[in-house]
Amino acid sequence: MSDHRRRSALRLQPRRSIWLGLLLVVIHLLAAWVLLLIPLELGPRVLLMLLVALSVGYGLWAQVLALAPWSLREATWSEQGWQLGFQNGHQREAVLLPSTLISVHLLILHFRVGWLRYAHLVLTEEVIDAELMRQLRARLRLQGARHPGR
Incomplete structure (x- = not known):
């Protein structure tokens, strides 16, 4: 490619997002709410709630806060x-x-x-x-x- 068409590098260093973190939490709360509404026995319901809690924790730690x-x-x-x-x-x-x-x-x-x-x-x-x-x-x-x- 000729020099007149050469483009400078784009460097992306995203800041942390309160809104994306809030969206992640809200979506997981909705998933937990659905688990409360569907007819499940206590054991599977608790296991699924634990998975939702682990998912929101991991998402906040690794994606939103980028601490992993x-x-x-x-x-x-x-x-x-x-x-x-x-x-x-x-x-x-x-x-x-x-x-x-x-x-x-x-x-x-x-x-x-x-x-x-x-x-x-x-x-x-x-x-x-x-x-x-x-x-x-x-x-x-x-x-x-x-x-x-x-």
């Missing part, structure tokens, strides 16, 4: 592709998957990191700058279709 060592903290998209940075300091090359969601107010980036490892990044204008979000959305629509996996 494998939590995705940074993604950089350059001419060479995607580079992901994790909480434990490791950097890995990644491939952007076609299951990535692009909408006006929400981007959900799905990555394959290595053979069996996947990572995702949920972006709103609350967690990254609105101009960076616009640039990323535009570049994904333009280059994502021409270069699958990048």
Whole structure:
């Protein structure tokens, strides 16, 4: 690609989102409420409630607060592709998957990191700058279709 068409790398370092954390909790509370409404015996109901509680705890710890060592903290998209940075300091090359969601107010980036490892990044204008979000959305629509996996 010629120099006049070369684009600078996009570096995404999302902030923590109170709204995404609240949404996670509300969705899990709704799941617990449904468990209370369906006719189940006490044993299976308690087990399922425990799984819902573990799920919300894990989601808050690993995704919203990004405190797990494998939590995705940074993604950089350059001419060479995607580079992901994790909480434990490791950097890995990644491939952007076609299951990535692009909408006006929400981007959900799905990555394959290595053979069996996947990572995702949920972006709103609350967690990254609105101009960076616009640039990323535009570049994904333009280059994502021409270069699958990048």
